[in-house]
Amino acid sequence: MNEINLQVQETSGDRLDRYLAQELPDLSRSRIQQLIEQGNVQVNGKVCTTKKINVKAGDRISLEIPEAQPLELQAQEIPLDILYEDDQLLILNKPAGLVVHPAPGHADGTLVNALLAHCPNLPGIGGVQRPGIVHRLDKDTTGAIAIAKTDLAYQHLQAQLQAKTARREYLGVVYGAPKVESGIIDLPIGRHPQDRKKMAVVSLEQGGRSAITHWQILERLGNYTLIHFQLETGRTHQIRVHSAKIGHPIVGDPIYGSGRSVGVNLPGQALHAWRLKLQHPVSLDWIEVTAPPPQTFTTLLEVLRRRAAISS
Incomplete structure:
Protein backbone atom coordinates (compact mmCIF):
# COMPACT_ATOMS: atom_id res chain seq x y z
CA MET A 1 0.00 0.00 0.00
CA ASN A 2 1.46 3.35 -1.06
CA GLU A 3 0.35 6.46 0.82
CA ILE A 4 0.48 9.99 -0.61
CA ASN A 5 -0.12 13.08 1.54
CA LEU A 6 -0.98 16.45 0.07
CA GLN A 7 -1.88 19.87 1.43
CA VAL A 8 -3.87 22.24 -0.76
CA GLN A 9 -1.77 25.39 -1.11
CA GLU A 10 -4.27 27.82 -2.53
CA THR A 11 -8.02 28.13 -2.97
CA SER A 12 -8.83 26.64 -6.35
CA GLY A 13 -12.43 25.57 -5.95
CA ASP A 14 -11.54 22.40 -7.84
CA ARG A 15 -13.45 19.20 -7.31
CA LEU A 16 -11.52 16.60 -5.36
CA ASP A 17 -10.98 14.29 -8.35
CA ARG A 18 -9.82 17.15 -10.59
CA TYR A 19 -7.40 18.44 -7.97
CA LEU A 20 -5.88 14.98 -7.45
CA ALA A 21 -5.61 14.39 -11.21
CA ASP A 26 0.75 9.30 -13.13
CA LEU A 27 -2.82 8.38 -12.17
CA SER A 28 -5.70 8.75 -14.61
CA ARG A 29 -8.81 10.58 -13.49
CA SER A 30 -10.90 7.42 -13.73
CA ARG A 31 -8.42 5.58 -11.49
CA ILE A 32 -8.56 8.45 -8.95
CA GLN A 33 -12.37 8.34 -8.99
CA GLN A 34 -12.19 4.59 -8.39
CA LEU A 35 -9.90 5.11 -5.37
CA ILE A 36 -12.27 7.74 -3.95
CA GLU A 37 -15.28 5.43 -4.34
CA GLN A 38 -13.37 2.58 -2.66
CA GLY A 39 -12.70 4.73 0.45
CA ASN A 40 -8.97 5.17 -0.16
CA VAL A 41 -9.04 8.99 0.12
CA GLN A 42 -9.23 11.02 3.32
CA VAL A 43 -9.82 14.77 3.52
CA ASN A 44 -8.77 16.34 6.83
CA GLY A 45 -8.61 12.93 8.48
CA LYS A 46 -12.04 11.71 7.34
CA VAL A 47 -12.73 9.18 4.61
CA CYS A 48 -14.33 10.86 1.58
CA THR A 49 -16.18 8.73 -0.95
CA THR A 50 -17.54 11.51 -3.17
CA LYS A 51 -15.48 13.03 -5.98
CA LYS A 52 -17.63 16.15 -6.15
CA ILE A 53 -16.59 17.99 -2.99
CA ASN A 54 -14.53 21.14 -3.58
CA VAL A 55 -11.11 21.39 -1.99
CA LYS A 56 -9.87 24.60 -0.38
CA ALA A 57 -6.59 26.05 0.82
CA GLY A 58 -5.26 24.24 3.88
CA ASP A 59 -7.13 20.97 3.26
CA ARG A 60 -5.02 17.91 4.04
CA ILE A 61 -5.60 15.04 1.64
CA SER A 62 -4.34 11.52 2.17
CA LEU A 63 -4.51 8.98 -0.65
CA GLU A 64 -3.81 5.26 -0.24
CA ILE A 65 -3.02 3.33 -3.40
CA PRO A 66 -3.34 -0.45 -2.96
CA GLU A 67 -0.74 -2.64 -4.64
CA ALA A 68 -1.92 -3.73 -8.08
CA GLN A 69 -3.60 -7.13 -7.91
CA PRO A 70 -1.86 -9.77 -10.04
CA LEU A 71 -3.84 -10.85 -13.08
CA GLU A 72 -5.01 -14.45 -12.81
CA LEU A 73 -3.08 -15.41 -15.92
CA GLN A 74 0.16 -17.24 -16.51
CA ALA A 75 3.14 -15.26 -17.79
CA GLN A 76 4.55 -17.11 -20.82
CA GLU A 77 7.82 -16.55 -22.64
CA ILE A 78 6.66 -15.91 -26.21
CA PRO A 79 8.98 -14.05 -28.61
CA LEU A 80 7.91 -10.46 -29.33
CA ASP A 81 8.91 -8.28 -32.29
CA ILE A 82 9.25 -4.89 -30.53
CA LEU A 83 9.04 -1.76 -32.69
CA TYR A 84 9.06 0.80 -29.83
CA GLU A 85 9.23 0.63 -26.05
CA ASP A 86 9.61 2.95 -23.07
CA ASP A 87 8.23 3.06 -19.52
CA GLN A 88 4.76 4.13 -20.72
CA LEU A 89 4.00 2.11 -23.82
CA LEU A 90 5.03 -0.69 -26.11
CA ILE A 91 4.39 -1.10 -29.84
CA LEU A 92 4.75 -4.58 -31.35
CA ASN A 93 4.65 -6.18 -34.77
CA LYS A 94 2.13 -8.95 -34.08
CA PRO A 95 2.51 -12.20 -36.03
CA ALA A 96 -0.35 -14.15 -37.57
CA GLY A 97 -1.88 -16.76 -35.29
CA LEU A 98 -1.31 -14.85 -32.06
CA VAL A 99 -4.56 -14.13 -30.22
CA VAL A 100 -4.47 -10.82 -28.35
CA HIS A 101 -6.72 -11.63 -25.35
CA PRO A 102 -7.43 -14.92 -23.57
CA ALA A 103 -10.88 -16.17 -24.54
CA PRO A 104 -12.79 -19.46 -24.68
CA GLY A 105 -10.65 -21.77 -26.81
CA HIS A 106 -7.57 -19.61 -26.23
CA ALA A 107 -6.93 -19.76 -22.47
CA ASP A 108 -3.20 -19.14 -22.87
CA GLY A 109 -0.51 -18.59 -25.48
CA THR A 110 -1.93 -15.11 -26.11
CA LEU A 111 -0.29 -11.71 -26.48
CA VAL A 112 -1.38 -10.82 -22.92
CA ASN A 113 0.42 -13.92 -21.57
CA ALA A 114 3.54 -12.88 -23.48
CA LEU A 115 3.34 -9.30 -22.18
CA LEU A 116 3.09 -10.44 -18.56
CA ALA A 117 6.43 -12.23 -19.03
CA HIS A 118 8.03 -9.33 -20.91
CA CYS A 119 6.83 -6.70 -18.39
CA PRO A 120 6.85 -8.47 -14.99
CA ASN A 121 6.64 -5.22 -12.99
CA LEU A 122 3.64 -3.50 -14.55
CA PRO A 123 2.29 -0.76 -12.23
CA GLY A 124 -1.25 -1.79 -13.10
CA ILE A 125 -4.28 -0.44 -14.91
CA GLY A 126 -7.46 0.10 -12.93
CA GLY A 127 -5.81 -1.55 -9.92
CA VAL A 128 -5.01 -4.77 -11.79
CA GLN A 129 -1.48 -5.70 -12.83
CA ARG A 130 -2.10 -6.03 -16.53
CA PRO A 131 -1.04 -4.58 -19.86
CA GLY A 132 -3.51 -2.13 -21.40
CA ILE A 133 -4.66 -3.37 -24.80
CA VAL A 134 -5.69 -0.09 -26.41
CA HIS A 135 -6.87 -1.54 -29.72
CA ARG A 136 -7.01 -5.08 -31.05
CA LEU A 137 -5.94 -7.00 -34.11
CA ASP A 138 -7.68 -10.17 -35.25
CA LYS A 139 -5.84 -13.45 -34.63
CA ASP A 140 -4.51 -13.69 -38.19
CA THR A 141 -4.10 -9.97 -38.91
CA THR A 142 -0.44 -9.04 -38.56
CA GLY A 143 1.26 -5.75 -37.74
CA ALA A 144 1.55 -2.82 -35.37
CA ILE A 145 -0.35 -2.88 -32.10
CA ALA A 146 0.05 -0.46 -29.16
CA ILE A 147 0.00 -1.57 -25.53
CA ALA A 148 -0.16 0.77 -22.55
CA LYS A 149 2.02 -0.03 -19.54
CA THR A 150 0.43 2.51 -17.19
CA ASP A 151 -3.05 3.73 -16.32
CA LEU A 152 -2.17 7.20 -17.62
CA ALA A 153 -0.97 5.85 -20.97
CA TYR A 154 -4.06 3.64 -21.32
CA GLN A 155 -6.48 6.52 -20.79
CA HIS A 156 -4.49 8.87 -23.05
CA LEU A 157 -4.20 6.41 -25.94
CA GLN A 158 -7.87 5.46 -25.73
CA ALA A 159 -8.79 9.15 -25.86
CA GLN A 160 -6.65 9.56 -29.01
CA LEU A 161 -8.49 6.72 -30.73
CA GLN A 162 -11.87 8.17 -29.76
CA ALA A 163 -10.84 11.65 -30.93
CA LYS A 164 -9.46 10.10 -34.16
CA THR A 165 -6.08 11.78 -33.72
CA ALA A 166 -4.21 8.46 -33.69
CA ARG A 167 -3.72 7.11 -37.21
CA ARG A 168 -3.90 3.43 -38.15
CA GLU A 169 -2.92 2.41 -41.67
CA TYR A 170 -3.19 -1.08 -43.17
CA LEU A 171 -2.08 -2.90 -46.29
CA GLY A 172 -4.45 -5.47 -47.75
CA VAL A 173 -4.62 -7.59 -50.88
CA VAL A 174 -8.17 -7.92 -52.23
CA TYR A 175 -9.85 -9.94 -54.95
CA GLY A 176 -10.81 -8.05 -58.09
CA ALA A 177 -9.93 -4.68 -59.55
CA PRO A 178 -11.85 -1.63 -58.23
CA LYS A 179 -12.92 0.72 -61.01
CA VAL A 180 -11.80 3.87 -59.14
CA GLU A 181 -8.46 4.63 -57.48
CA SER A 182 -9.71 5.54 -54.01
CA GLY A 183 -12.83 5.92 -51.92
CA ILE A 184 -14.49 6.05 -48.52
CA ILE A 185 -16.69 3.26 -47.17
CA ASP A 186 -19.17 4.65 -44.65
CA LEU A 187 -21.34 1.73 -43.56
CA PRO A 188 -22.30 0.88 -39.96
CA ILE A 189 -21.15 -2.45 -38.56
CA GLY A 190 -22.74 -4.68 -35.94
CA ARG A 191 -23.05 -8.31 -34.93
CA HIS A 192 -24.38 -10.53 -37.75
CA PRO A 193 -28.10 -11.17 -37.08
CA GLN A 194 -27.83 -14.92 -37.79
CA ASP A 195 -24.18 -15.84 -37.15
CA ARG A 196 -23.06 -14.36 -33.82
CA LYS A 197 -19.38 -15.12 -34.58
CA LYS A 198 -19.45 -12.77 -37.55
CA MET A 199 -19.85 -9.04 -38.02
CA ALA A 200 -21.89 -7.49 -40.81
CA VAL A 201 -23.13 -4.21 -42.21
CA VAL A 202 -26.05 -3.47 -39.87
CA SER A 203 -28.11 -0.29 -39.87
CA LEU A 204 -27.83 2.10 -36.94
CA GLU A 205 -31.51 1.42 -36.19
CA GLN A 206 -30.74 -2.29 -35.87
CA GLY A 207 -27.82 -1.71 -33.48
CA GLY A 208 -24.94 -1.13 -35.90
CA ARG A 209 -22.24 1.40 -35.02
CA SER A 210 -20.78 4.00 -37.35
CA ALA A 211 -17.79 2.63 -39.29
CA ILE A 212 -15.67 4.58 -41.79
CA THR A 213 -12.78 3.21 -43.84
CA HIS A 214 -10.66 5.21 -46.30
CA TRP A 215 -8.94 3.26 -49.08
CA GLN A 216 -6.54 3.91 -51.95
CA ILE A 217 -5.08 1.59 -54.57
CA LEU A 218 -1.30 1.12 -54.30
CA GLU A 219 -0.82 -1.52 -57.00
CA ARG A 220 -3.02 -3.35 -59.51
CA LEU A 221 -2.08 -7.02 -59.84
CA GLY A 222 -4.29 -8.41 -62.60
CA ASN A 223 -7.45 -9.62 -60.89
CA TYR A 224 -6.04 -8.69 -57.48
CA THR A 225 -5.25 -5.31 -55.91
CA LEU A 226 -2.94 -4.07 -53.17
CA ILE A 227 -4.83 -1.44 -51.18
CA HIS A 228 -3.82 1.06 -48.51
CA PHE A 229 -6.54 1.34 -45.86
CA GLN A 230 -6.86 4.00 -43.18
CA LEU A 231 -9.30 3.57 -40.32
CA GLU A 232 -11.36 6.48 -39.11
CA THR A 233 -13.20 4.21 -36.66
CA GLY A 234 -12.13 0.87 -35.20
CA ARG A 235 -14.97 -1.64 -35.29
CA THR A 236 -14.38 -5.38 -35.00
CA HIS A 237 -13.42 -6.84 -38.43
CA GLN A 238 -14.07 -3.39 -39.98
CA ILE A 239 -11.77 -3.58 -43.03
CA ARG A 240 -12.71 -7.20 -43.69
CA VAL A 241 -16.46 -6.51 -43.56
CA HIS A 242 -16.25 -3.30 -45.61
CA SER A 243 -14.04 -4.86 -48.28
CA ALA A 244 -16.35 -7.83 -48.69
CA LYS A 245 -19.40 -5.55 -48.82
CA ILE A 246 -18.05 -3.58 -51.82
CA GLY A 247 -17.30 -6.83 -53.66
CA HIS A 248 -13.55 -6.99 -53.01
CA PRO A 249 -12.96 -9.30 -50.02
CA ILE A 250 -9.50 -9.64 -48.49
CA VAL A 251 -7.54 -12.52 -50.02
CA GLY A 252 -7.36 -15.52 -47.68
CA ASP A 253 -10.12 -14.29 -45.37
CA PRO A 254 -11.71 -17.49 -43.97
CA ILE A 255 -14.90 -15.73 -42.79
CA TYR A 256 -15.69 -12.97 -45.29
CA GLY A 257 -13.61 -14.12 -48.27
CA SER A 258 -14.60 -15.87 -51.47
CA GLY A 259 -13.05 -19.20 -50.56
CA ARG A 260 -10.98 -19.19 -53.77
CA SER A 261 -7.37 -20.31 -53.41
CA VAL A 262 -4.61 -18.06 -54.72
CA GLY A 263 -2.03 -20.84 -54.74
CA VAL A 264 -0.04 -19.29 -51.88
CA ASN A 265 -0.08 -20.83 -48.41
CA LEU A 266 -1.46 -18.03 -46.23
CA PRO A 267 -2.05 -18.27 -42.45
CA GLY A 268 -5.22 -16.18 -42.79
CA GLN A 269 -6.35 -12.95 -44.41
CA ALA A 270 -3.75 -10.87 -46.31
CA LEU A 271 -4.23 -7.86 -44.05
CA HIS A 272 -1.36 -6.11 -42.26
CA ALA A 273 -1.41 -3.19 -39.78
CA TRP A 274 1.38 -1.35 -41.55
CA ARG A 275 1.77 2.02 -39.85
CA LEU A 276 0.72 3.46 -36.50
CA LYS A 277 1.01 7.11 -35.51
CA LEU A 278 0.13 8.31 -32.02
CA GLN A 279 1.04 10.92 -29.44
CA HIS A 280 3.21 9.92 -26.50
CA PRO A 281 1.05 10.14 -23.36
CA VAL A 282 3.71 11.99 -21.31
CA SER A 283 6.06 13.89 -23.66
CA LEU A 284 3.22 14.50 -26.17
CA ASP A 285 5.74 13.92 -28.99
CA TRP A 286 4.36 12.16 -32.05
CA ILE A 287 5.52 8.58 -32.51
CA GLU A 288 5.22 6.90 -35.90
CA VAL A 289 6.19 3.27 -36.41
CA THR A 290 6.11 1.11 -39.53
CA ALA A 291 5.75 -2.66 -39.16
CA PRO A 292 7.44 -4.68 -41.92
CA PRO A 293 4.90 -7.09 -43.50
CA PRO A 294 5.47 -10.82 -42.84
CA GLN A 295 7.16 -13.06 -45.38
CA THR A 296 3.85 -14.66 -46.41
CA PHE A 297 2.49 -11.22 -47.39
CA THR A 298 5.54 -10.30 -49.47
CA THR A 299 5.56 -13.76 -51.09
CA LEU A 300 1.91 -13.32 -52.06
CA LEU A 301 2.73 -9.97 -53.71
CA GLU A 302 5.69 -11.47 -55.60
CA VAL A 303 3.55 -14.35 -56.93
CA LEU A 304 0.73 -12.02 -58.00
CA ARG A 305 3.20 -9.63 -59.69
CA ARG A 306 4.70 -12.51 -61.70
CA ARG A 307 1.27 -13.73 -62.76
CA ALA A 308 0.17 -10.21 -63.73
CA ALA A 309 3.33 -9.72 -65.81
CA ILE A 310 2.81 -13.02 -67.65
CA SER A 311 -0.84 -12.29 -68.45
CA SER A 312 -0.26 -8.71 -69.61
Whole structure:
Protein backbone atom coordinates (compact mmCIF):
# COMPACT_ATOMS: atom_id res chain seq x y z
CA MET A 1 0.00 0.00 0.00
CA ASN A 2 1.46 3.35 -1.06
CA GLU A 3 0.35 6.46 0.82
CA ILE A 4 0.48 9.99 -0.61
CA ASN A 5 -0.12 13.08 1.54
CA LEU A 6 -0.98 16.45 0.07
CA GLN A 7 -1.88 19.87 1.43
CA VAL A 8 -3.87 22.24 -0.76
CA GLN A 9 -1.77 25.39 -1.11
CA GLU A 10 -4.27 27.82 -2.53
CA THR A 11 -8.02 28.13 -2.97
CA SER A 12 -8.83 26.64 -6.35
CA GLY A 13 -12.43 25.57 -5.95
CA ASP A 14 -11.54 22.40 -7.84
CA ARG A 15 -13.45 19.20 -7.31
CA LEU A 16 -11.52 16.60 -5.36
CA ASP A 17 -10.98 14.29 -8.35
CA ARG A 18 -9.82 17.15 -10.59
CA TYR A 19 -7.40 18.44 -7.97
CA LEU A 20 -5.88 14.98 -7.45
CA ALA A 21 -5.61 14.39 -11.21
CA GLN A 22 -3.60 17.61 -11.54
CA GLU A 23 -1.35 16.81 -8.59
CA LEU A 24 -0.81 13.15 -9.49
CA PRO A 25 -0.28 12.99 -13.27
CA ASP A 26 0.75 9.30 -13.13
CA LEU A 27 -2.82 8.38 -12.17
CA SER A 28 -5.70 8.75 -14.61
CA ARG A 29 -8.81 10.58 -13.49
CA SER A 30 -10.90 7.42 -13.73
CA ARG A 31 -8.42 5.58 -11.49
CA ILE A 32 -8.56 8.45 -8.95
CA GLN A 33 -12.37 8.34 -8.99
CA GLN A 34 -12.19 4.59 -8.39
CA LEU A 35 -9.90 5.11 -5.37
CA ILE A 36 -12.27 7.74 -3.95
CA GLU A 37 -15.28 5.43 -4.34
CA GLN A 38 -13.37 2.58 -2.66
CA GLY A 39 -12.70 4.73 0.45
CA ASN A 40 -8.97 5.17 -0.16
CA VAL A 41 -9.04 8.99 0.12
CA GLN A 42 -9.23 11.02 3.32
CA VAL A 43 -9.82 14.77 3.52
CA ASN A 44 -8.77 16.34 6.83
CA GLY A 45 -8.61 12.93 8.48
CA LYS A 46 -12.04 11.71 7.34
CA VAL A 47 -12.73 9.18 4.61
CA CYS A 48 -14.33 10.86 1.58
CA THR A 49 -16.18 8.73 -0.95
CA THR A 50 -17.54 11.51 -3.17
CA LYS A 51 -15.48 13.03 -5.98
CA LYS A 52 -17.63 16.15 -6.15
CA ILE A 53 -16.59 17.99 -2.99
CA ASN A 54 -14.53 21.14 -3.58
CA VAL A 55 -11.11 21.39 -1.99
CA LYS A 56 -9.87 24.60 -0.38
CA ALA A 57 -6.59 26.05 0.82
CA GLY A 58 -5.26 24.24 3.88
CA ASP A 59 -7.13 20.97 3.26
CA ARG A 60 -5.02 17.91 4.04
CA ILE A 61 -5.60 15.04 1.64
CA SER A 62 -4.34 11.52 2.17
CA LEU A 63 -4.51 8.98 -0.65
CA GLU A 64 -3.81 5.26 -0.24
CA ILE A 65 -3.02 3.33 -3.40
CA PRO A 66 -3.34 -0.45 -2.96
CA GLU A 67 -0.74 -2.64 -4.64
CA ALA A 68 -1.92 -3.73 -8.08
CA GLN A 69 -3.60 -7.13 -7.91
CA PRO A 70 -1.86 -9.77 -10.04
CA LEU A 71 -3.84 -10.85 -13.08
CA GLU A 72 -5.01 -14.45 -12.81
CA LEU A 73 -3.08 -15.41 -15.92
CA GLN A 74 0.16 -17.24 -16.51
CA ALA A 75 3.14 -15.26 -17.79
CA GLN A 76 4.55 -17.11 -20.82
CA GLU A 77 7.82 -16.55 -22.64
CA ILE A 78 6.66 -15.91 -26.21
CA PRO A 79 8.98 -14.05 -28.61
CA LEU A 80 7.91 -10.46 -29.33
CA ASP A 81 8.91 -8.28 -32.29
CA ILE A 82 9.25 -4.89 -30.53
CA LEU A 83 9.04 -1.76 -32.69
CA TYR A 84 9.06 0.80 -29.83
CA GLU A 85 9.23 0.63 -26.05
CA ASP A 86 9.61 2.95 -23.07
CA ASP A 87 8.23 3.06 -19.52
CA GLN A 88 4.76 4.13 -20.72
CA LEU A 89 4.00 2.11 -23.82
CA LEU A 90 5.03 -0.69 -26.11
CA ILE A 91 4.39 -1.10 -29.84
CA LEU A 92 4.75 -4.58 -31.35
CA ASN A 93 4.65 -6.18 -34.77
CA LYS A 94 2.13 -8.95 -34.08
CA PRO A 95 2.51 -12.20 -36.03
CA ALA A 96 -0.35 -14.15 -37.57
CA GLY A 97 -1.88 -16.76 -35.29
CA LEU A 98 -1.31 -14.85 -32.06
CA VAL A 99 -4.56 -14.13 -30.22
CA VAL A 100 -4.47 -10.82 -28.35
CA HIS A 101 -6.72 -11.63 -25.35
CA PRO A 102 -7.43 -14.92 -23.57
CA ALA A 103 -10.88 -16.17 -24.54
CA PRO A 104 -12.79 -19.46 -24.68
CA GLY A 105 -10.65 -21.77 -26.81
CA HIS A 106 -7.57 -19.61 -26.23
CA ALA A 107 -6.93 -19.76 -22.47
CA ASP A 108 -3.20 -19.14 -22.87
CA GLY A 109 -0.51 -18.59 -25.48
CA THR A 110 -1.93 -15.11 -26.11
CA LEU A 111 -0.29 -11.71 -26.48
CA VAL A 112 -1.38 -10.82 -22.92
CA ASN A 113 0.42 -13.92 -21.57
CA ALA A 114 3.54 -12.88 -23.48
CA LEU A 115 3.34 -9.30 -22.18
CA LEU A 116 3.09 -10.44 -18.56
CA ALA A 117 6.43 -12.23 -19.03
CA HIS A 118 8.03 -9.33 -20.91
CA CYS A 119 6.83 -6.70 -18.39
CA PRO A 120 6.85 -8.47 -14.99
CA ASN A 121 6.64 -5.22 -12.99
CA LEU A 122 3.64 -3.50 -14.55
CA PRO A 123 2.29 -0.76 -12.23
CA GLY A 124 -1.25 -1.79 -13.10
CA ILE A 125 -4.28 -0.44 -14.91
CA GLY A 126 -7.46 0.10 -12.93
CA GLY A 127 -5.81 -1.55 -9.92
CA VAL A 128 -5.01 -4.77 -11.79
CA GLN A 129 -1.48 -5.70 -12.83
CA ARG A 130 -2.10 -6.03 -16.53
CA PRO A 131 -1.04 -4.58 -19.86
CA GLY A 132 -3.51 -2.13 -21.40
CA ILE A 133 -4.66 -3.37 -24.80
CA VAL A 134 -5.69 -0.09 -26.41
CA HIS A 135 -6.87 -1.54 -29.72
CA ARG A 136 -7.01 -5.08 -31.05
CA LEU A 137 -5.94 -7.00 -34.11
CA ASP A 138 -7.68 -10.17 -35.25
CA LYS A 139 -5.84 -13.45 -34.63
CA ASP A 140 -4.51 -13.69 -38.19
CA THR A 141 -4.10 -9.97 -38.91
CA THR A 142 -0.44 -9.04 -38.56
CA GLY A 143 1.26 -5.75 -37.74
CA ALA A 144 1.55 -2.82 -35.37
CA ILE A 145 -0.35 -2.88 -32.10
CA ALA A 146 0.05 -0.46 -29.16
CA ILE A 147 0.00 -1.57 -25.53
CA ALA A 148 -0.16 0.77 -22.55
CA LYS A 149 2.02 -0.03 -19.54
CA THR A 150 0.43 2.51 -17.19
CA ASP A 151 -3.05 3.73 -16.32
CA LEU A 152 -2.17 7.20 -17.62
CA ALA A 153 -0.97 5.85 -20.97
CA TYR A 154 -4.06 3.64 -21.32
CA GLN A 155 -6.48 6.52 -20.79
CA HIS A 156 -4.49 8.87 -23.05
CA LEU A 157 -4.20 6.41 -25.94
CA GLN A 158 -7.87 5.46 -25.73
CA ALA A 159 -8.79 9.15 -25.86
CA GLN A 160 -6.65 9.56 -29.01
CA LEU A 161 -8.49 6.72 -30.73
CA GLN A 162 -11.87 8.17 -29.76
CA ALA A 163 -10.84 11.65 -30.93
CA LYS A 164 -9.46 10.10 -34.16
CA THR A 165 -6.08 11.78 -33.72
CA ALA A 166 -4.21 8.46 -33.69
CA ARG A 167 -3.72 7.11 -37.21
CA ARG A 168 -3.90 3.43 -38.15
CA GLU A 169 -2.92 2.41 -41.67
CA TYR A 170 -3.19 -1.08 -43.17
CA LEU A 171 -2.08 -2.90 -46.29
CA GLY A 172 -4.45 -5.47 -47.75
CA VAL A 173 -4.62 -7.59 -50.88
CA VAL A 174 -8.17 -7.92 -52.23
CA TYR A 175 -9.85 -9.94 -54.95
CA GLY A 176 -10.81 -8.05 -58.09
CA ALA A 177 -9.93 -4.68 -59.55
CA PRO A 178 -11.85 -1.63 -58.23
CA LYS A 179 -12.92 0.72 -61.01
CA VAL A 180 -11.80 3.87 -59.14
CA GLU A 181 -8.46 4.63 -57.48
CA SER A 182 -9.71 5.54 -54.01
CA GLY A 183 -12.83 5.92 -51.92
CA ILE A 184 -14.49 6.05 -48.52
CA ILE A 185 -16.69 3.26 -47.17
CA ASP A 186 -19.17 4.65 -44.65
CA LEU A 187 -21.34 1.73 -43.56
CA PRO A 188 -22.30 0.88 -39.96
CA ILE A 189 -21.15 -2.45 -38.56
CA GLY A 190 -22.74 -4.68 -35.94
CA ARG A 191 -23.05 -8.31 -34.93
CA HIS A 192 -24.38 -10.53 -37.75
CA PRO A 193 -28.10 -11.17 -37.08
CA GLN A 194 -27.83 -14.92 -37.79
CA ASP A 195 -24.18 -15.84 -37.15
CA ARG A 196 -23.06 -14.36 -33.82
CA LYS A 197 -19.38 -15.12 -34.58
CA LYS A 198 -19.45 -12.77 -37.55
CA MET A 199 -19.85 -9.04 -38.02
CA ALA A 200 -21.89 -7.49 -40.81
CA VAL A 201 -23.13 -4.21 -42.21
CA VAL A 202 -26.05 -3.47 -39.87
CA SER A 203 -28.11 -0.29 -39.87
CA LEU A 204 -27.83 2.10 -36.94
CA GLU A 205 -31.51 1.42 -36.19
CA GLN A 206 -30.74 -2.29 -35.87
CA GLY A 207 -27.82 -1.71 -33.48
CA GLY A 208 -24.94 -1.13 -35.90
CA ARG A 209 -22.24 1.40 -35.02
CA SER A 210 -20.78 4.00 -37.35
CA ALA A 211 -17.79 2.63 -39.29
CA ILE A 212 -15.67 4.58 -41.79
CA THR A 213 -12.78 3.21 -43.84
CA HIS A 214 -10.66 5.21 -46.30
CA TRP A 215 -8.94 3.26 -49.08
CA GLN A 216 -6.54 3.91 -51.95
CA ILE A 217 -5.08 1.59 -54.57
CA LEU A 218 -1.30 1.12 -54.30
CA GLU A 219 -0.82 -1.52 -57.00
CA ARG A 220 -3.02 -3.35 -59.51
CA LEU A 221 -2.08 -7.02 -59.84
CA GLY A 222 -4.29 -8.41 -62.60
CA ASN A 223 -7.45 -9.62 -60.89
CA TYR A 224 -6.04 -8.69 -57.48
CA THR A 225 -5.25 -5.31 -55.91
CA LEU A 226 -2.94 -4.07 -53.17
CA ILE A 227 -4.83 -1.44 -51.18
CA HIS A 228 -3.82 1.06 -48.51
CA PHE A 229 -6.54 1.34 -45.86
CA GLN A 230 -6.86 4.00 -43.18
CA LEU A 231 -9.30 3.57 -40.32
CA GLU A 232 -11.36 6.48 -39.11
CA THR A 233 -13.20 4.21 -36.66
CA GLY A 234 -12.13 0.87 -35.20
CA ARG A 235 -14.97 -1.64 -35.29
CA THR A 236 -14.38 -5.38 -35.00
CA HIS A 237 -13.42 -6.84 -38.43
CA GLN A 238 -14.07 -3.39 -39.98
CA ILE A 239 -11.77 -3.58 -43.03
CA ARG A 240 -12.71 -7.20 -43.69
CA VAL A 241 -16.46 -6.51 -43.56
CA HIS A 242 -16.25 -3.30 -45.61
CA SER A 243 -14.04 -4.86 -48.28
CA ALA A 244 -16.35 -7.83 -48.69
CA LYS A 245 -19.40 -5.55 -48.82
CA ILE A 246 -18.05 -3.58 -51.82
CA GLY A 247 -17.30 -6.83 -53.66
CA HIS A 248 -13.55 -6.99 -53.01
CA PRO A 249 -12.96 -9.30 -50.02
CA ILE A 250 -9.50 -9.64 -48.49
CA VAL A 251 -7.54 -12.52 -50.02
CA GLY A 252 -7.36 -15.52 -47.68
CA ASP A 253 -10.12 -14.29 -45.37
CA PRO A 254 -11.71 -17.49 -43.97
CA ILE A 255 -14.90 -15.73 -42.79
CA TYR A 256 -15.69 -12.97 -45.29
CA GLY A 257 -13.61 -14.12 -48.27
CA SER A 258 -14.60 -15.87 -51.47
CA GLY A 259 -13.05 -19.20 -50.56
CA ARG A 260 -10.98 -19.19 -53.77
CA SER A 261 -7.37 -20.31 -53.41
CA VAL A 262 -4.61 -18.06 -54.72
CA GLY A 263 -2.03 -20.84 -54.74
CA VAL A 264 -0.04 -19.29 -51.88
CA ASN A 265 -0.08 -20.83 -48.41
CA LEU A 266 -1.46 -18.03 -46.23
CA PRO A 267 -2.05 -18.27 -42.45
CA GLY A 268 -5.22 -16.18 -42.79
CA GLN A 269 -6.35 -12.95 -44.41
CA ALA A 270 -3.75 -10.87 -46.31
CA LEU A 271 -4.23 -7.86 -44.05
CA HIS A 272 -1.36 -6.11 -42.26
CA ALA A 273 -1.41 -3.19 -39.78
CA TRP A 274 1.38 -1.35 -41.55
CA ARG A 275 1.77 2.02 -39.85
CA LEU A 276 0.72 3.46 -36.50
CA LYS A 277 1.01 7.11 -35.51
CA LEU A 278 0.13 8.31 -32.02
CA GLN A 279 1.04 10.92 -29.44
CA HIS A 280 3.21 9.92 -26.50
CA PRO A 281 1.05 10.14 -23.36
CA VAL A 282 3.71 11.99 -21.31
CA SER A 283 6.06 13.89 -23.66
CA LEU A 284 3.22 14.50 -26.17
CA ASP A 285 5.74 13.92 -28.99
CA TRP A 286 4.36 12.16 -32.05
CA ILE A 287 5.52 8.58 -32.51
CA GLU A 288 5.22 6.90 -35.90
CA VAL A 289 6.19 3.27 -36.41
CA THR A 290 6.11 1.11 -39.53
CA ALA A 291 5.75 -2.66 -39.16
CA PRO A 292 7.44 -4.68 -41.92
CA PRO A 293 4.90 -7.09 -43.50
CA PRO A 294 5.47 -10.82 -42.84
CA GLN A 295 7.16 -13.06 -45.38
CA THR A 296 3.85 -14.66 -46.41
CA PHE A 297 2.49 -11.22 -47.39
CA THR A 298 5.54 -10.30 -49.47
CA THR A 299 5.56 -13.76 -51.09
CA LEU A 300 1.91 -13.32 -52.06
CA LEU A 301 2.73 -9.97 -53.71
CA GLU A 302 5.69 -11.47 -55.60
CA VAL A 303 3.55 -14.35 -56.93
CA LEU A 304 0.73 -12.02 -58.00
CA ARG A 305 3.20 -9.63 -59.69
CA ARG A 306 4.70 -12.51 -61.70
CA ARG A 307 1.27 -13.73 -62.76
CA ALA A 308 0.17 -10.21 -63.73
CA ALA A 309 3.33 -9.72 -65.81
CA ILE A 310 2.81 -13.02 -67.65
CA SER A 311 -0.84 -12.29 -68.45
CA SER A 312 -0.26 -8.71 -69.61
